[in-house]
Amino acid sequence: MKQHHIRSYAKINLHLRVMSRRDDGFHDLETIFQEIDLYDDLHFQPTGHPGITLETDAGNIPVDRRNLIIRAAERLNGIQGCRITLEKRIPMGAGLGGGSSNAACTLVALNRIWQTGWNEKQLAAMALELGSDVPFFLNGGLALARGRGEQLSFLTAKPDYCGLLIYPNFAISTAWVFQNLKKNLTIKSKKTTLIDFNTFFDRPDVWQQHFSNDLEETVFAAHPELKEIRDRLTASNAFYVRMSGSGSTIFALFEDQKQAVAARSHYDRFQNFIFKPVYRIHRSLH
Ligand code: C5P
Numbered sequence: 001m002k003q004h005h006i007r008s009y010a011k012i013n014l015h016l017r018v019m020s021r022r023d024d025g026f027h028d029l030e031t032i033f034q035e036i037d038l039y040d041d042l043h044f045q046p047t048g049h050p051g052i053t054l055e056t057d058a059g060n061i062p063v064d065r066r067n068l069i070i071r072a073a074e075r076l077n078g079i080q081g082c083r084i085t086l087e088k089r090i091p092m093g094a095g096l097g098g099g100s101s102n103a104a105c106t107l108v109a110l111n112r113i114w115q116t117g118w119n120e121k122q123l124a125a126m127a128l129e130l131g132s133d134v135p136f137f138l139n140g141g142l143a144l145a146r147g148r149g150e151q152l153s154f155l156t157a158k159p160d161y162c163g164l165l166i167y168p169n170f171a172i173s174t175a176w177v178f179q180n181l182k183k184n185l186t187i188k189s190k191k192t193t194l195i196d197f198n199t200f201f202d203r204p205d206v207w208q209q210h211f212s213n214d215l216e217e218t219v220f221a222a223h224p225e226l227k228e229i230r231d232r233l234t235a236s237n238a239f240y241v242r243m244s245g246s247g248s249t250i251f252a253l254f255e256d257q258k259q260a261v262a263a264r265s266h267y268d269r270f271q272n273f274i275f276k277p278v279y280r281i282h283r284s285l286h
Contacts, residue, residue, distance in 0.1 A: 001046045004113055005286045008040040008105040009140060009278055010096040011133070012163070012244040012251050015211035017192075019146075021185055026132070026148050027178055030191060032155075032211070033097075033133075035140040035278040036163065040098060041087040042069075042105050046113055051081045058088035068103035068130050073110055075126050080114045091271060093171020095245030097137065103130045104137030109285055124150065133245075141279055144197055153194055157201030158279050161239075162257040164264050166229055166250045167271040172219060177246040182218045204253070207240045219247040226250060229267075236263045 014032040021027055052073045054063040065071055069084060084106070090098030104127055111118050118126070120138070127134035132148040142155045200210055220227040226243065229250045233241045237259045238252035254260040260274050 001048060004044045004109060006042050006044075006105045006109045006284075008042050008090075008098075008101045009035050009137075010038045010090045010098055010101060010275075011035050011136065011140075012096065012165075012242075012249075013213065014207070014240075014242070016213045016215060016245065017189060018181065018183055018185065018214045019189060019191070027181075028147060029145065029149060031145050031149065032197065033136045033143050033145055033149075035137075035142070036275040037278050038090055038096070038165065038273050038275050040090050040102060042102065042109065043085040043087075044109050044113055045083040045085075047081040047083055049081050050079055052084065053082075054084045054086060056086040056088055058086070061086070061088060061092070068099050068134070069106045072103040072106040072126070072130055075129070076107060076110050076118065077114055077116050080116075082110060082113070091167045091171075091249070093173065094167050094249045095172070095174075095243065095247045096165070096249055097133045097245070100131050100133035101137045103127070103134045107134075108138060112285055142277065144194060146191075155194075155197060155201065157198060159201055159204055159277070161204065161253045161255060161277070162260040163275045163277075164233075164238075164252045164254070164260045164267075165244075165273040165275060166233075166252075166267050167273075168223075168226060168229065168248050168250075169270055170223075170248055172223075172247040174246040177215050177218055180218050180222075181215070182221065183214050204239055207253075208234075211240070211242070213242050213244075215246050216243045219243060223248070229270075232266070233263065238263065 011033045016031040019028040124135050128150045135150040144153045233252040240253040
């Protein structure tokens with residue numbers, strides 16, 4: 001049977017505010033997801049008999065139900081089988097959504113390959129069961145998200161820049177960050193409107209002033225070396241520097257690739273990647 005391939009892209013959070021703690025233990029957020037061109041490769045080989053297997057070139061990744069790829073495949077259909085191969089590049093525990101992206105790509109790819117016929121709404125519900133960031137990756141691109149991350153508004157702006165990711169060679173647990181949140185959530189913050197965001201996107205020079213990441217304080221208190229990386233990058237040519245999601249990655253945005261490459265040379269001791277934003281809306285399966 002034919003083998004299919006899909007690129008599973010990473011994301012950064014250009015902005016992340018924690019609005020309130022909910023009764024179910026999750027937090028309501030206001031965040032801007034930007035898909036980027038750092039990606040894992042996923043290959044799907046339908047087998048024609050029940051059973052899902054996962055193989056990967058990365059030694060430290062579970063290939064059983066702890067992996068969202070297996071959970072996504074099983075959630076779609078318990079009858080048809082597939083052999084899945086993952087070529088991993090996106091660091092884990094990095095705030096780059098690698099596991100969430102893999103899960104969303106598995107839902108999209110196997111729904112087509114197996115012709116299971118789930119519609120977009122049903123896939124979105126399955127995605128949210130798998131994780132807060134998974135619904136975004138069903139479409140990718142640039143989006144404002146509220147709720148846990150599932151109330152998505154896709155943004156039409158396409159700002160052009162070149163980014164640098166610094167992964168400090170250690171992972172951070174998202175659950176730990178939310179449990180240790182230093183923000184005072186009794187002070188109600190005002191929601192930013194879509195119109196505000198669309199205005200900001202034409203003005204990258206004001207992003208540093210208007211966008212934030214409420215999780216930085218908690219993470220920087222436990223890992224001051226991340227704050228140092230952020231502060232040093234802020235003093236470079238970058239027009240915008242932040243931690244992505246719950247960390248541990250710090251990203252810096254530059255007007256052109258030359259500047260990003262020049263800044264990168266100071267961070268050889270860490271895993272680092274040069275990236276561009278990805279704006280396409282529909283995923284292609286080959
Ligand atoms: O949904 P996901 O599995 O990615 O979430 C991991 C953990 O992060 C959750 O168990 C929860 O503690 C925390 N979280 C949260 N609010 C969110 C997203 C995640 O409190 N919106």
